[in-house]
Amino acid sequence: MKELLLIAIGSAIVNNVVLSQFLGICPFLGVSKKTETAAGMGGAVVFVITIASFVTALIYKFILANEALLKMGIDLTYLQTIVFILVIAALVQFVEMFLKKSIPSLYQSLGVFLPLITTNCAVLGVALTNVTKEYNILESIVNGFATAVGFLIAIVIMAGLREKIEYNDIPKPFQGTAIVLITACLMSIAFMGFSGMI
Amino acid sequence: MNKNVERLYNGIIKENPTFVLMLGMCPTLAVTSSAMNGLGMGLSTTVVLVCANLLISAFRKVIPNGVRMPAFIVIVASLVTMVQFIMNAYTPSLSESLGVYIPLIVVNCIILGRAESYASKNPVVPSIFDGIGMGLGFTFGLTAIGLIREILGAGQVFGFQLLPLADKANGVAGFTPITIFVMAPGAFLVLACLVAVMNIVRAKMEAKGKPLAAPSGCLTGDCASCGQSAMCTGRSQSESASAKKAE
Numbered sequence: 001m002k003e004l005l006l007i008a009i010g011s012a013i014v015n016n017v018v019l020s021q022f023l024g025i026c027p028f029l030g031v032s033k034k035t036e037t038a039a040g041m042g043g044a045v046v047f048v049i050t051i052a053s054f055v056t057a058l059i060y061k062f063i064l065a066n067e068a069l070l071k072m073g074i075d076l077t078y079l080q081t082i083v084f085i086l087v088i089a090a091l092v093q094f095v096e097m098f099l100k101k102s103i104p105s106l107y108q109s110l111g112v113f114l115p116l117i118t119t120n121c122a123v124l125g126v127a128l129t130n131v132t133k134e135y136n137i138l139e140s141i142v143n144g145f146a147t148a149v150g151f152l153i154a155i156v157i158m159a160g161l162r163e164k165i166e167y168n169d170i171p172k173p174f175q176g177t178a179i180v181l182i183t184a185c186l187m188s189i190a191f192m193g194f195s196g197m198i
Numbered sequence: 199m200n201k202n203v204e205r206l207y208n209g210i211i212k213e214n215p216t217f218v219l220m221l222g223m224c225p226t227l228a229v230t231s232s233a234m235n236g237l238g239m240g241l242s243t244t245v246v247l248v249c250a251n252l253l254i255s256a257f258r259k260v261i262p263n264g265v266r267m268p269a270f271i272v273i274v275a276s277l278v279t280m281v282q283f284i285m286n287a288y289t290p291s292l293s294e295s296l297g298v299y300i301p302l303i304v305v306n307c308i309i310l311g312r313a314e315s316y317a318s319k320n321p322v323v324p325s326i327f328d329g330i331g332m333g334l335g336f337t338f339g340l341t342a343i344g345l346i347r348e349i350l351g352a353g354q355v356f357g358f359q360l361l362p363l364a365d366k367a368n369g370v371a372g373f374t375p376i377t378i379f380v381m382a383p384g385a386f387l388v389l390a391c392l393v394a395v396m397n398i399v400r401a402k403m404e405a406k407g408k409p410l411a412a413p414s415g416c417l418t419g420d421c422a423s424c425g426q427s428a429m430c431t432g433r434s435q436s437e438s439a440s441a442k443k444a445e
Contacts, residue, residue: 025223025224025227085305175397188383
């Protein structure tokens with residue numbers, strides 16, 4: 001339990017996925033204009049990354065690094081990048097179809113963001129980190145969920161700040177993306193304060 | 199101008215992926231803590247980009263249009279796996295410092311973007327030169343940002359101590375490193391200044407009547423030229439969603 005809690009705090013706050021690992025920068029900058037859309041995007045990311053880290057951990061344990069195969073001298077772990085990206089792309093399509101058919105209310109709020117997540121590097125990044133850190137299936141799920149919550153926190157704070165910045169008098173060259181990056185820089189400095197926690 | 203030379207010029211200067219198009223921002227932020235890392239990341243991306251352009255252009259008539267995205271991804275992912283193993287074998291220290299960002303070349307917008315917008319429509323030789331141009335442009339961008347961060351953050355250039363460090367204990371005057379530049383916030387700060395400088399350049403060029411290519415890709419939230427837009431309908435949909443909410 002203690003290890004799981006450490007993993008969760010570590011990936012949600014201390015090593016924040018956006019602000020210290022730079023994964024998922026695209027939606028972080030692109031979809032953070034309004035708090036509502038940012039929260040929707042964050043929710044969809046939590047949903048997808050949690051499922052994706054569960055499925056990729058299963059595939060890694062029982063197919064790619066299958067013990068029976070390893071004993072026979074067949075090591076399929078080199079296929080991990082190819083298999084993970086295809087599985088994630090297919091999984092997102094599948095989740096979208098499933099939600100549309102069976103839980104329309106959830107689809108209404110998250111559905112529009114799902115296709116965007118296929119190519120979010122955070123999803124693949126988490127799946128690969130789970131393998132490199134040799135997490136078991138439960139730890140992988142916790143790590144995936146916590147990483148995605150870290151993304152949610154970062155994107156919602158960013159959207160809130162951007163709504164305020166919009167009415168400020170910013171020097172012309174810094175208008176648009178540049179001021180957003182400066183904001184991200186300051187947020188990143190703030191999150192560095194957590195680094196002593198673990 | 200010769201078409202191949204034009205492709206090189208286009209990639210390195212006219213449509214430089216880092217400075218002008220602003221593509222592939224995740225690796226740009228993540229691995230530029232030193233010039234060496236930037237150079238290594240840039241060169242490995244170049245290798246993947248050239249080989250991917252070569253293969254995709256060679257198979258462009260065989261791959262059915264409906265499944266082209268998955269096909270491209272499989273080609274790119276196989277190449278990335280190969281590059282990862284080669285780097286593991288020959289440059290273990292570099293491969294350790296780049297870590298998870300090497301396999302993440304798969305989802306780099308530049309690679310699928312060039313596959314979709316150039317290699318899948320053009321013959322093999324120009325596609326190779328397009329890959330070399332874009333790859334070198336990206337390498338140039340990453341190395342330049344890495345240099346700035348390394349000089350300010352550690353006073354070093356490619357690991358060589360350029361500025362003598364101050365030593366307060368012995369009363370030696372010198373450079374005090376601004377460590378924040380080699381840490382995460384420095385990446386955002388340097389990129390922000392770069393974007394601001396490019397905004398000034400852009401305005402000047404426009405006044406001269408020679409406008410630069412518009413930035414595209416994730417940073418601007420403009421997915422149209424990303425290449426992954428076939429699978430990723432994020433921007434248009436997120437906008438229509440917010441429009442719907444507003445109604």
